[in-house]
Amino acid sequence: MSKPEHMLQTEVAGIRMKNPVMAASGTFGFGVEYREFLDLNQIGAIVVKGTTLKPRAGNCGRRIAETPAGMLNAIGLENPGVEALIDNILPTLREYDVPVLVNISGNTVEEYGELAKRLDKTGIAGIEINISCPNVKEGGIAFGTNCDSAASVVKTVKANTALPVITKLSPNVTDIVAMALAVEAAGSDAISLINTLVGMAVDIHSWRPVLGNVVGGLSGPAVKPVALRMVWQVCQAVKIPVIGMGGIMTAEDAIEFMLAGASAVMVGTANFVDPQTIEKVVTGLEEYVVKRDLSCIQDVVGKLKVN
Amino acid sequence: MSKPEHMLQTEVAGIRMKNPVMAASGTFGFGVEYREFLDLNQIGAIVVKGTTLKPRAGNCGRRIAETPAGMLNAIGLENPGVEALIDNILPTLREYDVPVLVNISGNTVEEYGELAKRLDKTGIAGIEINISCPNVKEGGIAFGTNCDSAASVVKTVKANTALPVITKLSPNVTDIVAMALAVEAAGSDAISLINTLVGMAVDIHSWRPVLGNVVGGLSGPAVKPVALRMVWQVCQAVKIPVIGMGGIMTAEDAIEFMLAGASAVMVGTANFVDPQTIEKVVTGLEEYVVKRDLSCIQDVVGKLKVN
Amino acid sequence: MPKLIVKATVVRHTNLTSQVKQLVLQAPDIAEQTVPGQFVHIRVADCYEPLLRRPISISNVDRANGTIYLIYRVVGRGTQLLARLKPGDLLNCMGPLGNGFTLQGERPLLVGGGMGLAPLVYLAATLCPNPVTVLMGGRTEQEMFWTGIFKSLCENLHITTDDGSLGQRGITLDLLPELLKSKSFDMIYTCGPSRMMAGVVNYAATYEIPCQVSLEEYMACGVGACLSCTCEATNGPRKKTCTEGPVFWSGEVVL
Amino acid sequence: MPKLIVKATVVRHTNLTSQVKQLVLQAPDIAEQTVPGQFVHIRVADCYEPLLRRPISISNVDRANGTIYLIYRVVGRGTQLLARLKPGDLLNCMGPLGNGFTLQGERPLLVGGGMGLAPLVYLAATLCPNPVTVLMGGRTEQEMFWTGIFKSLCENLHITTDDGSLGQRGITLDLLPELLKSKSFDMIYTCGPSRMMAGVVNYAATYEIPCQVSLEEYMACGVGACLSCTCEATNGPRKKTCTEGPVFWSGEVVL
Numbered sequence A, B: 001m002s003k004p005e006h007m008l009q010t011e012v013a014g015i016r017m018k019n020p021v022m023a024a025s026g027t028f029g030f031g032v033e034y035r036e037f038l039d040l041n042q043i044g045a046i047v048v049k050g051t052t053l054k055p056r057a058g059n060c061g062r063r064i065a066e067t068p069a070g071m072l073n074a075i076g077l078e079n080p081g082v083e084a085l086i087d088n089i090l091p092t093l094r095e096y097d098v099p100v101l102v103n104i105s106g107n108t109v110e111e112y113g114e115l116a117k118r119l120d121k122t123g124i125a126g127i128e129i130n131i132s133c134p135n136v137k138e139g140g141i142a143f144g145t146n147c148d149s150a151a152s153v154v155k156t157v158k159a160n161t162a163l164p165v166i167t168k169l170s171p172n173v174t175d176i177v178a179m180a181l182a183v184e185a186a187g188s189d190a191i192s193l194i195n196t197l198v199g200m201a202v203d204i205h206s207w208r209p210v211l212g213n214v215v216g217g218l219s220g221p222a223v224k225p226v227a228l229r230m231v232w233q234v235c236q237a238v239k240i241p242v243i244g245m246g247g248i249m250t251a252e253d254a255i256e257f258m259l260a261g262a263s264a265v266m267v268g269t270a271n272f273v274d275p276q277t278i279e280k281v282v283t284g285l286e287e288y289v290v291k292r293d294l295s296c297i298q299d300v301v302g303k304l305k306v307n
Numbered sequence C, D: 001m002p003k004l005i006v007k008a009t010v011v012r013h014t015n016l017t018s019q020v021k022q023l024v025l026q027a028p029d030i031a032e033q034t035v036p037g038q039f040v041h042i043r044v045a046d047c048y049e050p051l052l053r054r055p056i057s058i059s060n061v062d063r064a065n066g067t068i069y070l071i072y073r074v075v076g077r078g079t080q081l082l083a084r085l086k087p088g089d090l091l092n093c094m095g096p097l098g099n100g101f102t103l104q105g106e107r108p109l110l111v112g113g114g115m116g117l118a119p120l121v122y123l124a125a126t127l128c129p130n131p132v133t134v135l136m137g138g139r140t141e142q143e144m145f146w147t148g149i150f151k152s153l154c155e156n157l158h159i160t161t162d163d164g165s166l167g168q169r170g171i172t173l174d175l176l177p178e179l180l181k182s183k184s185f186d187m188i189y190t191c192g193p194s195r196m197m198a199g200v201v202n203y204a205a206t207y208e209i210p211c212q213v214s215l216e217e218y219m220a221c222g223v224g225a226c227l228s229c230t231c232e233a234t235n236g237p238r239k240k241t242c243t244e245g246p247v248f249w250s251g252e253v254v255l
Ligand SMILES: Cc1cc2nc3c(=O)[nH]c(=O)nc-3n(C[C@H](O)[C@H](O)[C@H](O)COP(=O)(O)OP(=O)(O)OC[C@H]3O[C@@H](n4cnc5c(N)ncnc54)[C@H](O)[C@@H]3O)c2cc1C
Pocket: B066, C039, C050, C052, C053, C054, C055, C056, C057, C058, C059, C071, C072, C073, C074, C075, C076, C077, C078, C079, C080, C115, C118, C119, C215, C216, C217, C218, C219, C246
């Protein structure tokens, strides 16, 4: 039997990881918040929270709401800005032996380009582009809901960095495959999906929205069926690697995504429920490889038998 | 205090109902299946299951799967066809004092027109157009994901019947408001939403999709936040009445939709969980009207205070 | 036979094996109405996880005490939650659902495999005092607590296990030809894995003995409203397992 | 102070009112580490409903026995499930989380309202033998089981109820000016409704007494990773209630 390290080794867009289980942006802080609960060096990769050019205070009012088997969040991209990230946070993360990716958000194509440029030589493993942000020049329509806007973000980011670039797709679209093909054609090295579904909750006592921002992003087990479907559809269509996420709570969930074609997965909301989820998913994948007598976890990727 | 009957009376697109709680298509059979569990005459309206021109056998293999706080279905529109519906089923339903709507599905615009024509003089209260079906002339893309296709279905149906026409929107779109505006402009008398979200489940033992049809429609509490958001967005944009659904299990859920702007609601998956859900929701609405000292339930419609 | 939704009280809950349990429920109205072959549709928890009900056959009835018996295997979350119930707890049950077996014939043969034996217990009890023959199969002796249950109800018990730890080594179908040759049955009932049922149906046809099968399908509503459970009919439109079944004449459905 | 995830054993679970319960948990590692003002983040059920943990203040500690005390009000599904726990049951707790109160001053005043009194119990117990004054408010006498709890810990207890059924009729803030005038406190701690805390902070400023407030925000992670709980700071970026709070100096945050 091969050694565990080997079993789970994964490479996505040139980023080498000990295993395919990554921490999803916005749910794992800067990583260090969780260091007391698990060994950060045993995580596939950490995607730090959504970073913008300038510091952002985020949304007012209530920012989260629980929903059946899920949660809504409307954090509003609160973050200290890219300079503070580079100066204060990345140095700490360098002490760990884990690839770190920065998730970037902008309101214009230029902002994305600028962010990529600043992050280029900071020693991070890659950039994840969050295209679910509103494009202020196009009336606030999210970049991620229009193939051309998404493609131009990707092209600009690629032009400004030599780092591997992963584009994170928004599920709030009619045709996820068209989006995936557009960002692939624009040069994205990999795709991650799904970001949150836009949802809402209403307080029937106060007759007000529960969230200060009215709408928020739905995540957690509730969205898993939609995420899995989109990952499967995208994997059929693109050649670049796909990272799947959306409601992964267990190793079994992760395996579903990998069978559907994901080369790696990210764990998001589950970190809140159990900070040791990533560790448990990693262990579960190892056990699965052994139990099914596979040589490595990559043996399951895309092996879903349809008819 | 006004009498309960008055409190809940609702009219949508000229269809007068004792209360705003309707049974959603595909989840309530032809209504009669549930007559032993509740008094059909106390339901706002019954939308019978998706009907096509010809009988359909539906999908092979497993048709349902449970998901966290939800379920996937891939029934594949099994139904006896519109003639059998008219000849064998509608006569039975006429014995009840409840408005009956027929949910129609077609593979071409012409089929929808033909269905509307056949149903026109059958004494039903209205037609609900299911535009989530694949348009065979456009490569199988669902009518409900394209404004023009959806509008042409609505126009054709309207041209073939004098009955009130409700168009049921698919949530699998980038811009639900654009779809709503398109069907409103095409003459739809009301809008209902949401139909199911496309989802998927994978069996990690057999490495196969759980559903025979690979993908299926997600419904139940899991989708409520998405449904509520879409209902709210659509209600801001259109002038015709909106019927909200998606994960309604309780009166509280129904009130959330009504506050967001829905004039009426439909109960779907909840019927499977508790066949008496509709009755309980009706009672809960009555109690809410009394407790909040409203004159009728319509007083809450669209009253969501957004700052 | 009106269908009911009742809060049944748990009277007894016992282990038959480490994975199989018997649940006795106080549900007089269901007990009163039901016939062999029917099932109850159970809401195992008052929450959305699991969301749907679980169909379980009524494996016996004690009308005098107003109780029904369920025998179930713990396989997933629903049955795990069921397994936690203690005497006195309440359980939301819909039933009796489905069409039962047609009670006919004087020399019936019952062929069951695995959990498919559950509805056959109630059937055997009802067919008495006619001489009932049961042919049953399972993987290993531990699973054959069924023999204890059927012994008091039947004249003749024929047993196979995959590993030969009890009865004859092999599968039920191995014993069937000889049994059909040596005795003259006038009715066959079968419930279990579909491969087994298909074999039984074949033999029944050869020997021209009327035969009923009891099917299992994934069910949402249990009352004919959702069409999640339809099965292929030999003739005409698909049939709803929940209302037109779960018991069908062998000639009606494609196994 | 490392943060832990433990399976705590329920030792005792008692009703303080029909809606408020006290839960005593065997959690020696948490008991060992914790200081007043911290909280535990509880996974009330091993399922997705509810999905998120629930933050509850540590209302006292018994280091000798390795137990922590929680006092909570049943308000929604999470606390309803919590209310079902019986001695011997296990409960998944993360903690101790957050920054506690700064223990300083010789004549402290504690001002609490409603469930905000919970962390003040542990604080009062820790501040002894310094003379502790507690000003507490509630709606009605039934809710003032707190007096029994604080009596053994404090020299001076001042009570208001909305309906005057116990102590003075009115709200805590009504009694505050007189109290501040008549005695010379050198530290004020407050926890409760934000309107009350804002009032306390105002008076503290007027009398130039250092003051700490303990905030409540909706929390997902509890460890500073999700930013769901940040509150507005008087100066500079927002602060995380879970890690930089829940206790803040009155001047740090906008109430
Ligand atoms: C008419 C009928 C009678 C039955 N009688 C019995 C019985 O007497 N004893 C017994 O042990 N089992 C019986 N079953 C099977 C029983 O319903 C399932 O084992 C049970 O639903 C599993 O639930 P779970 O949550 O533990 O498993 P999970 O696998 O977690 O269930 C997931 C979903 O699949 C469904 N499901 C899983 N297995 C089956 C199955 N074999 N058939 C139908 N649906 C399934 C569940 O209802 C649920 O919707 C019967 C099934 C049917 C249709």
